[in-house]
Amino acid sequence: MKLLTHNMLSCHIKGVRNGYPFLIEVGKVSEHEADFDPDFLKHIFPRINWPAFLQGAEAMGCREGLPEAPTEAALTDEQFQKKFHHALLEVTLEEGSLVCPETGRKFPVSKGIPNMLLNEDEC
Amino acid sequence: MGKGERPEHVAPPDIFYNEDEARKYTTNSRMIAIQASLTERALELLALPQDGLPRMLLDLGCGSGLSGEALSEAGHTWLGLDISAAMLDVAAEREVEGDLVLGDLGHGLPLRPGAFDGAISISAVQWLCNADRSGHDPRKRMKRFFETLYMALRRGARAVLQIYPENHQQAEMLVAAAMKVGFSGGMVVDYPHSTRAKKYFLVLMVGTSSAVPQAKGLDGSEPEDEEEAAQVKMAGRDRNKRRKTGGGGGGSGGKGRDWVLKKKEQMRKKGYDIAPDSKYTGRKRKRIV
Numbered sequence: 524m525k526l527l528t529h530n531m532l533s534c535h536i537k538g539v540r541n542g543y544p545f546l547i548e549v550g551k552v553s554e555h556e557a558d559f560d561p562d563f564l565k566h567i568f569p570r571i572n573w574p575a576f577l578q579g580a581e582a583m584g585c586r587e588g589l590p591e592a593p594t595e596a597a598l599t600d601e602q603f604q605k606k607f608h609h610a611l612l613e614v615t616l617e618e619g620s621l622v623c624p625e626t627g628r629k630f631p632v633s634k635g636i637p638n639m640l641l642n643e644d645e646c
Numbered sequence: 647m648g649k650g651e652r653p654e655h656v657a658p659p660d661i662f663y664n665e666d667e668a669r670k671y672t673t674n675s676r677m678i679a680i681q682a683s684l685t686e687r688a689l690e691l692l693a694l695p696q697d698g699l700p701r702m703l704l705d706l707g708c709g710s711g712l713s714g715e716a717l718s719e720a721g722h723t724w725l726g727l728d729i730s731a732a733m734l735d736v737a738a739e740r741e742v743e744g745d746l747v748l749g750d751l752g753h754g755l756p757l758r759p760g761a762f763d764g765a766i767s768i769s770a771v772q773w774l775c776n777a778d779r780s781g782h783d784p785r786k787r788m789k790r791f792f793e794t795l796y797m798a799l800r801r802g803a804r805a806v807l808q809i810y811p812e813n814h815q816q817a818e819m820l821v822a823a824a825m826k827v828g829f830s831g832g833m834v835v836d837y838p839h840s841t842r843a844k845k846y847f848l849v850l851m852v853g854t855s856s857a858v859p860q861a862k863g864l865d866g867s868e869p870e871d872e873e874e875a876a877q878v879k880m881a882g883r884d885r886n887k888r889r890k891t892g893g894g895g896g897g898s899g900g901k902g903r904d905w906v907l908k909k910k911e912q913m914r915k916k917g918y919d920i921a922p923d924s925k926y927t928g929r930k931r932k933r934i935v
Contacts, residue, residue, distance in 0.1 A: 524745060524747075530758075531757055531761045532756050532757060533757055533758040534756065535756040535794065537754075562699055562700055563700040563723060566701070566702075570702070572758070634735070634738060635738060636731075636734050636738065636747065636748050638749075639727075639748060640729075640750055641753045643779070643781040645753075646753040646790065
């Protein structure tokens with residue numbers, strides 16, 4: 524699971540109001556090279572929830588060099604683009620879990636795939 | 647599974663798509679070709695702005711990532727959701743570019759609001775019409791699915807869901823469930839006059855969209871690029887050939903004067919009493935009125 528996905532995921536247990544963002548419990552992190560595409564970064568940037576992204580990056584150990592609150596102008600900086608790209612698309616959570624901030628329910632992540640299946644009483 | 651039997655009737659999706667079934671989706675070239683062409687058509691119906699920018703898309707029921715590959719080829723980034731762990735394992739093995747999530751569409755999508763530029767789904771959503779566990783209520787599951795899908799999409803985005811409805815009622819039920827949560831749009835049926843090539847696409851829009859999708863083959867034409875269609879043409883050609891060469895008598899041309907003269911000569915040699923040859927020999931009789 525990439526941080527991009529983490530940024531999009533939200534807890535869908537019925538009745539949960541503040542199921543975003545998931546806290547990450549790290550078991551194993553790996554890095555896969557991804558194609559560097561500045562166009563996509565520009566397109567996705569306004570939609571990234573930055574505090575959630577920073578929180579995820581902190582947990583995955585790739586927080587370094589990412590500014591607290593960047594503006595669109597920062598996107599022209601190649602240095603920033605590289606760091607953003609790396610944290611967003613290349614760092615992958617292989618094993619661990621996602622914890623719902625409201626209920627504390629854990630969704631296990633195994634082989635890089637988060638298991639978001641609910642029990643029948645949760646939906 | 648026998649021919650004509652629907653997988654929905656065999657077992658729930660998480661059980662039906664086991665390792666064996668998942669393996670088929672990587673080795674069976676026919677399945678791969680069908681998935682790829684359906685995805686291309688879904689992308690066409692998605693009508694993303696033609697500015698060449700990469701988009702953030704959702705692939706519902708992504709399976710082993712065949713449809714996702716077509717999305718990657720078109721330059722988009724995607725997130726895949728599927729209920730079958732075996733299918734997702736195959737997808738991970740093939741190192742598809744999109745990220746994968748294990749989840750049940752009927753539980754709703756675990757996504758935050760307004761994050762996606764569009765969604766596609768190939769041959770998956772009809773599974774929602776089945777109650778596979780005692781607690782399942784298809785209507786509730788459909789409602790939950792469409793509600794959360796509506797939320798996950800940005801304003802002006804579309805969702806194109808290719809489905810295999812079992813009957814007319816099922817198709818109507820899905821459309822009605824989608825409309826109820828606020829989607830606009832409807833069903834696009836490609837090749838409606840063909841039993842084999844007929845394909846259903848549920849095209850849903852968040853808010854209004856100017857471009858109206860157009861179904862293919864409304865004039866009764868068949869798809870051109872399918873191998874089966876080509877085979878039908880071949881069979882037709884053989885039949886024509888047979889008609890021309892085979893068989894004894896009849897036909898519009900007849901045998902001709904030379905053939906008649908030869909036969910008469912043969913019969914004379916055998917000693918039969920045969921009428922003498924004349925200018926009328928081998929001619930067609932005039933029709934008696």
